[in-house]
Amino acid sequence: MTEAVRLDAVSKVFGRGQGSVAALREVTVGIPRGTFTAVMGPSGSGKSTFLHCAAGLDVPSSGSVRLGDTALAGMDENALTKLRRERVGFVFQAFNLVSALTVTENITLPLMLAGARVDRAWLDEILHRVGLAGRAGHRPAQLSGGQQQRVALARALVTRPEVVFGDEPTGALDTMTARDVLTLLREVVSALGQTVVMVTHDPVAASYADTVLFLADGRIVDAMTGPSADMVAERMTRLGAWN
């Protein structure tokens, strides 16, 4: 099976000298295409940093990152930006949408920035899939938190990216709404063959994934396939996340 993302000995150090923090230490991992991967770990373990480095939002201090066949090393900000808008999708925890734009405009924003044509049929399908077919003209302020996250997911999918990254995409939602969004993510992977990497600290969220990677102190310390919420929670307790 080919890998959508590959990290080799990736380290990230913030700051210099005495006050420097090693957020990632020699992380090596491959994310297979068409899988749903969850990244778990205690707060401050380097989950977000991992995601930023894997998605070309941040540049690692050492090591190499490949997206498909493309090595990210040595790319400048413009090249990285173009790579992001064409080949990567994002769902963040909050501040996902531009409040001045409608649902449709938010979804097609990456295409607009790339100057690319909008594939109407694909747009309608995504809108339908995320259950927002009737709300295409609404503004973010008129939507609930769950609906906003679904718009963000639709935007992440609109460019048919190689990977969709999510940084705690359900972190700000209540349990019920979170479950809807997670089901949707699962569906995207199963039905469309989309690769999804999601950072979370919620064992229930992690249980929707095919694989869970455990991060502690900047290192991948464990991995689990076919996780259940209980198993993940138990592993996290051993990592000292909830002392």
Add this chain to the structure above:
Amino acid sequence: MMSFAWKTLRHRKAGFAGAFVALLCAAALVTACGMLLETGLRGSVAPERYAGTPVIVAGDQYARMTKKSGKEKAKILSERRWISASLAEEIGRIPGVTKVVTEVTFPYAGFTAHGWESAALTPFTLAQGRAPSAADEVVVDARHSGRAIPGYRVVGVTAQALPNQDTIFFSTDTARRLAGHAGQVTAIGVFPRVDVAVPGAVTYTGDERGAVEFPDAENARIRLISLGGALGGTSLLVAILVVVGTFALSMQQRRSEIALIRAVGATPRQARHLIGREALLISMIAGLIGSGSGILLGFWLRAVFVDLGAVPDNLRLVLSPFPSIVAALTTLVAAWVAARISVRRATTIRPVEALGETAMPTARLPWVRLVAGLLVTAGAVTLTIVLSSLSTEAASSPVTMLTALLWTTAVALLGPLIARVVTALPLRGPGVAGYLARKNLRAETGRFASLITPLTLVTAMTCTILFMQTTVEHAAQGERNAGVRADYVLGPGTSAGAVREIPGVRAATEVLHTSVRINLGRYSAQAVTPEGLAQTMDLKVMVGSLDGFGNTSAAISRTGGRSPQRRHRRRTAAGARRRHPRHGTGRRDLRPWPRLRRSDPAPPPRRGPR
């Protein structure tokens, strides 16, 4: 991109309101000032009295000097320069000239007075009565109110009247005597239109004749140029700074949004463009509305200046599309510059900030800004000290502006620091609201700082422009009052001779506030009749004495005496160069009566005893 910018503008109306209002006001002010400036540059006054005469020969109303660089500089004189009456004969001998008309013009009891010799210039004709011939006869114009002219008998009324002057005619001899310029005339009219060139005089045709007829208008024109330029330039600068401030503020409020669009695929260039387009759109709308309403503002400003006496009513506004176009373009450029300056922040936003918790970074003052701020503050302090030692209006006006500008720039640079100091002070408003307000200000000194800058600028600049004039006037008034010992000050048009004959009057001094030019530098001057001067004025003589003060002497004020042109050669308004023995240095800074008109030979009346 354009539609994205437009949508953002529509959505964030409130956030852009500050920038919009600033740009709108700037556009309106620049338009209005541009109208004044253009009127100053190209405006002219149509001749009234000289309307019927094709060529007017009169004195050169400018003091001229050729600089070392070979450039000729000209400065307008505050008093009319007369020409020799003998030029009339010379002109009469020029081939083609069929008629020559001489004229004297002088203020008399609120009227513009002439000799009957010059009636043909307009021409004035008699509707009733006859021409004045005896020494006590006078002819009034068609719009005469019936007001008596003390000591004279009305023997005729003209069929015409001029729109902006109340004309009276004495007999030619009486007029020449009253005018007090023996052997000299104000102007010589030449018929028909031929080329006339005579030494010692200048030929005026067309609307140029209006400039000779109304020297006030010429002065006002020049005043409008500097006023329009200074006011327009300052308002533009303030607008740029306000817009930079509001844009910077909106950048801070939109950090996460800009980080988001960067994360989902906007290159730094695209993020910059988005902000730039927003600025462009705002300034286009503000520029259009502003430059349109600026025309109304221009008319209003002119009306105010006319009311204040700074601009004569017959100096019409020059209307052209230029001020509006220039205003719209400059606001466009101003907004673009402002956006360029504040957009730097937008592109330094790292897209990772959009992920997870976007912590507002605590604004640290970069050291370059700190050093620049301290340097500008030092400059401002120095200028303030310099300013307090300056005592002439000509020197202090530009320095005042510059000082205000430096102070506001210093505040702009050190804004974040000031914000932190202010919020650290143990001040607080009452109640929960006060508590919250203070906590909020403290937590977000960055935003507070962005607000301080435009507020300071607007306040400082407006105060400077509004109060500079009144402060100077107040000081001048104070000095004049302090120097006056007389019990009464009478208004213009009073006959000093008549006052002296009133029983009990010990002394009466005639006073003329005017100005002289020394090497083109303008010095305010006060002319007085020397008899009994010590009883009416206290000039606080420091050096020398006023004994024997008379026709060939001058006293120099302390500040005048300090000027580089310390030589006692005085180029008087009439152009004569005389050597004056120096008679004393007064302590009073003999400042000009602001906007004193040539026809007002004395300060405005102050009623009641001192």
